Amino acid sequence: MDIVLSNSGKKPLYEQITEQIKRMILSGRLSCGEPLPSIRLLAKELRISVITTKRAYEELERQGLIETSPGRGSFVKKTDFLKVKEEHLLSAGEWLGRAVKEAKSGGISLEKLETMLQKLYQEENR
Amino acid sequence: MNNALELIGLRKAYPEFVLDDINLTLPAGSIMGLIGENGAGKSTTIKLILNLLRRDAGEITVLGKDSKKEEMAVKEQLGVVFDQACFPDSFRPRDVETVLKRLYRGWDSQEYSQYLDRFELPGNKTVKEYSRGMKTKLSIAAALSHHARLLILDEPTGGLDPVVRDELLDVLLEYIQDDRNSVLISSHLITDLEKIADYIAFLHRGKLIFCENKEELLDRYGMINCTQAQFEELDKAAVLGRRKNQFGVEALVDRRRMKQGGPIERASIEDIMLYIIKGEKQ
Numbered sequence: 001m002d003i004v005l006s007n008s009g010k011k012p013l014y015e016q017i018t019e020q021i022k023r024m025i026l027s028g029r030l031s032c033g034e035p036l037p038s039i040r041l042l043a044k045e046l047r048i049s050v051i052t053t054k055r056a057y058e059e060l061e062r063q064g065l066i067e068t069s070p071g072r073g074s075f076v077k078k079t080d081f082l083k084v085k086e087e088h089l090l091s092a093g094e095w096l097g098r099a100v101k102e103a104k105s106g107g108i109s110l111e112k113l114e115t116m117l118q119k120l121y122q123e124e125n126r
Numbered sequence: 127m128n129n130a131l132e133l134i135g136l137r138k139a140y141p142e143f144v145l146d147d148i149n150l151t152l153p154a155g156s157i158m159g160l161i162g163e164n165g166a167g168k169s170t171t172i173k174l175i176l177n178l179l180r181r182d183a184g185e186i187t188v189l190g191k192d193s194k195k196e197e198m199a200v201k202e203q204l205g206v207v208f209d210q211a212c213f214p215d216s217f218r219p220r221d222v223e224t225v226l227k228r229l230y231r232g233w234d235s236q237e238y239s240q241y242l243d244r245f246e247l248p249g250n251k252t253v254k255e256y257s258r259g260m261k262t263k264l265s266i267a268a269a270l271s272h273h274a275r276l277l278i279l280d281e282p283t284g285g286l287d288p289v290v291r292d293e294l295l296d297v298l299l300e301y302i303q304d305d306r307n308s309v310l311i312s313s314h315l316i317t318d319l320e321k322i323a324d325y326i327a328f329l330h331r332g333k334l335i336f337c338e339n340k341e342e343l344l345d346r347y348g349m350i351n352c353t354q355a356q357f358e359e360l361d362k363a364a365v366l367g368r369r370k371n372q373f374g375v376e377a378l379v380d381r382r383r384m385k386q387g388g389p390i391e392r393a394s395i396e397d398i399m400l401y402i403i404k405g406e407k408q
Contacts, residue, residue: 012344012392043322044299050156051324055341
């Protein structure tokens, strides 16, 4: 499991953790029922506060992606992630639609838009 | 027992300085950073907790026990590190052990020798021959070798080089892997604390300005950089401190009170402390 934090990034640390774990779950790199590292271990390894890793896990719980039981730790929840993915896809489609509209009204070619999309997609990976 | 430390209405008055109405709670399993300028009352607070000073008022509960009525039981579970190692110059690490073994029922020789190895502390040298960093490491080794549940460190990083300071952060994070263990650490090197502290208590001129969850602090406060004209338009209730220069203004703001948009940057704990002190002086 890889988690890479940026201290100079605009996003708060907890959000960076939440996003990266969420991405691993939705992309299937973390499977249902798989245990997650404890908040204390994660804090120690990343050299950050326990309160920050705790907040990240609480956010993942709130989004229905993981569950935590006292004494046992946190696990990837056994739910239908396709539904979550579907929602993201719908929302992405909506935004892309707007982008296409904007590009067309400015006379921007599809090729140019594709290059831009590719670049943005890769940059966001960080 | 859910709190490692509770201070209620703590007060200590000197002719020149008054520490007053200190209320704070350190939940078990967490690290609290005690910050503030020199002379803000950090060491006084710690000495009161340890009963090294007589308090004028207030209650102190350590690990669920009253720190006065159950002093012996409390001390057995406390590990303490001061900025100056307080072992006699002629002592070697094994002499430290000989003394502490008698003081603490829970003394763990194996643990102690593991820390000595880890910190590369030579057993054949006396404290007098140790460097500043080695003395502090010896104090930490001694404080962690009787299975203390609360570790209190008063300016442990003063005069230490960055490598040793860094190692201390690892030691503290390892210590709280057991969620029954907690840490109270005072320092004016805030960037160290900012990384690993869960709670920040900010003392200023004998008053506790806040004692809060770090995540909440970082959510609440932000920094803005703007022109003088833009600054004038801000709701002054949102501004907690500012620094003017010839070309613009930098200000610490309360995000919840900011009405207008515009970029608000992350404030560090150091920004929060500096600007609140500055804000008061203006």
